[in-house]
Amino acid sequence: MRLLITxxxxxxxxxxxxxxxxxxxxxxxxxxxxDIRDTQTVEKAIASAKPDHCVHLAAVSTIGAARxxxxxxxxxxxxxxxxxxxxxLRHVPNSAFLFASTAESYGTTFxxxxxxxxxxxxxxxxxxxxxxxxxxxxxxxxxREGLRVIRMRPFNHTGPGQSPxxxxxxxxxxxxxxxxxxxxxxxxxxxxxxxxxxxDVRDVCDAYLDVLMANKSLAPGxxxxxxxxxxxxxxxxxxxxxxxxxxxxxxVTDPDRLRPSDIPVARGDATLIxxxxxxxxxxxxEDTLRDVYEDCMRKTTA
Numbered sequence: 001m002r003l004l005i006t007x008x009x010x011x012x013x014x015x016x017x018x019x020x021x022x023x024x025x026x027x028x029x030x031x032x033x034x035d036i037r038d039t040q041t042v043e044k045a046i047a048s049a050k051p052d053h054c055v056h057l058a059a060v061s062t063i064g065a066a067r068x069x070x071x072x073x074x075x076x077x078x079x080x081x082x083x084x085x086x087x088x089l090r091h092v093p094n095s096a097f098l099f100a101s102t103a104e105s106y107g108t109t110f111x112x113x114x115x116x117x118x119x120x121x122x123x124x125x126x127x128x129x130x131x132x133x134x135x136x137x138x139x140x141x142x143x144r145e146g147l148r149v150i151r152m153r154p155f156n157h158t159g160p161g162q163s164p165x166x167x168x169x170x171x172x173x174x175x176x177x178x179x180x181x182x183x184x185x186x187x188x189x190x191x192x193x194x195x196x197x198x199x200d201v202r203d204v205c206d207a208y209l210d211v212l213m214a215n216k217s218l219a220p221g222x223x224x225x226x227x228x229x230x231x232x233x234x235x236x237x238x239x240x241x242x243x244x245x246x247x248x249x250x251x252v253t254d255p256d257r258l259r260p261s262d263i264p265v266a267r268g269d270a271t272l273i274x275x276x277x278x279x280x281x282x283x284x285x286e287d288t289l290r291d292v293y294e295d296c297m298r299k300t301t302a
Contacts, residue, residue: 227268
């Protein structure tokens with residue numbers, strides 16, 4: 001298996017490489033593409049490497065970054081994605097193209113207050129979600145032109161190595177600094193009442209690999225949610241991390257951490273991927289939190 005992972009140096013990409021090499025030790029991980037916005041570079045890379053599978057992870061991956069630089073987010077998340085997809089269709093039309101979309105694209109549809117399945121309307125509520133939704137829809141159209149694309153819509157996922165730009169390591173890194181005496185016992189937070197459907201990144205990577213293995217039996221354009229089907233409040237995550245660490249701290253709301261269009265509850269329905277591929281969450285949430293906290297402790301130095 002010749003596997004191309006765009007964005008292989010990122011958080012999910014590093015975990016995916018590890019999971020792929022563990023599950024498929026004879027697989028070849030191809031060099032990533034340095035800039036997916038460069039059409040000629042993308043064309044040459046894919047024409048030369050001829051991957052059997054491409055997992056497209058490269059993206060502007062945070063709501064904040066997309067909000068600050070919307071033009072850049074559109075260039076990467078939509079046009080960069082189309083560059084890779086067109087090159088795959090042109091040079092290796094029989095190879096699988098897995099697109100890591102996002103459950104953020106469901107946006108205000110979450111206001112139905114039910115677990116959303118893959119047929120729920122996309123209604124993005126921020127620039128990041130809009131760029132990913134646009135790419136998701138464009139790839140669905142390309143599936144009718146022959147692109148062997150599978151669209152994954154993962155819900156929130158975390159694990160060791162994730163940037164503090166995301167909520168779980170944001171809490172864990174602050175707690176680690178408090179535990180080591182590098183920060184006064186105060187934790188800056190945003191909206192603690194929001195409820196989200198969380199997974200361990202390693203379970204998400206296994207879902208991606210399961211899809212690649214089943215690709216020949218899946219119709220081009222197939223969509224899979226990757227989620228637990230359960231929600232937990234952001235407050236409960238902070239409480240659990242404090243319990244794991246044994247740290248006591250004052251909780252301080254930081255206006256800069258509040259999102260202008262936060263959705264109260266986001267929950268997914270994973271029935272399709274479970275029934276079709278047998279995938280389900282394997283890693284206990286408590287183990288995920290402990291791994292994130294221990295990773296932050298190792299990295300926290302004076």
